[in-house]
Amino acid sequence: MTPDIRQILKDHARLSTDAATLDAHTDLYQAGMTSHASVNVMLALEDAFDIEFPDSMLKRGVFESIAAIEEAVSTIRDGATA
Amino acid sequence: MPLRAGIDLIAIDSVAASVAEHGESYLRRVFSGRERSAYVRNGVADSSALAACFAAKEATIKVLRPTRAQVLPWSELEVLPEPGGRYAVHLGESARAAATAAGIGELTVSITRADGCAAAVVIAGFRADLPIMRP
Numbered sequence: 001m002t003p004d005i006r007q008i009l010k011d012h013a014r015l016s017t018d019a020a021t022l023d024a025h026t027d028l029y030q031a032g033m034t035s036h037a038s039v040n041v042m043l044a045l046e047d048a049f050d051i052e053f054p055d056s057m058l059k060r061g062v063f064e065s066i067a068a069i070e071e072a073v074s075t076i077r078d079g080a081t082a
Numbered sequence: 083m084p085l086r087a088g089i090d091l092i093a094i095d096s097v098a099a100s101v102a103e104h105g106e107s108y109l110r111r112v113f114s115g116r117e118r119s120a121y122v123r124n125g126v127a128d129s130s131a132l133a134a135c136f137a138a139k140e141a142t143i144k145v146l147r148p149t150r151a152q153v154l155p156w157s158e159l160e161v162l163p164e165p166g167g168r169y170a171v172h173l174g175e176s177a178r179a180a181a182t183a184a185g186i187g188e189l190t191v192s193i194t195r196a197d198g199c200a201a202a203v204v205i206a207g208f209r210a211d212l213p214i215m216r217p
Binding site for chain 2 (some may be wrong): 016032035036039042043046055056057058059060061064
């Protein structure tokens with residue numbers, strides 16, 4: 001899952017550093033992701049993983065790191081397949 | 083009276099690009115039905131107006147200062163035109179809860195657009211009947 005998320009971040013997050021080399025726990029907002037870029041990241045994740053982030057997950061912590069995004073995507077996918 | 087300010091700046095092109103790439107998904111997730119009615123006419127999105135609206139939403143988030151675990155959908159921060167060229171911020175349920183938690187009462191917004199960018203400033207006044215939280 002991680003390579004896809006890193007590619008999505010590379011394409012949409014407008015980071016000041018290379019998403020491929022980011023630590024999974026690096027704060028993406030500190031790495032240059034704007035709030036508007038996070039919208040594009042969310043929508044690209046939804047397209048790539050065929051999911052939809054519910055309103056209850058629309059909080060800063062969900063998109064703040066690669067690890068947090070992985071966890072959120074897994075949570076949604078697990079819920080969808082339960 | 084204690085005040086808190088939030089400011090945001092956004093390139094109008096970035097909003098136009100999001101509309102072009104994600105279309106209705108982008109509009110529906112970020113903007114309320116009333117905002118879409120105001121800023122999307124006959125199926126054509128006014129990227130300049132949407133960018134100004136988004137900047138005002140972000141400026142509002144900056145005054146609300148939600149925690150990383152606080153749910154705050156963008157569509158719950160409605161920025162709508164008022165008579166006389168002014169705008170007003172209307173808070174949905176989660177946003178109202180965040181404002182109350184912070185001790186914030188009235189919100190005033192000012193918007194401007196120039197040179198391909200939109201900017202907004204939001205000033206929040208604190209309610210006298212609530213404690214002021216300073217996260």
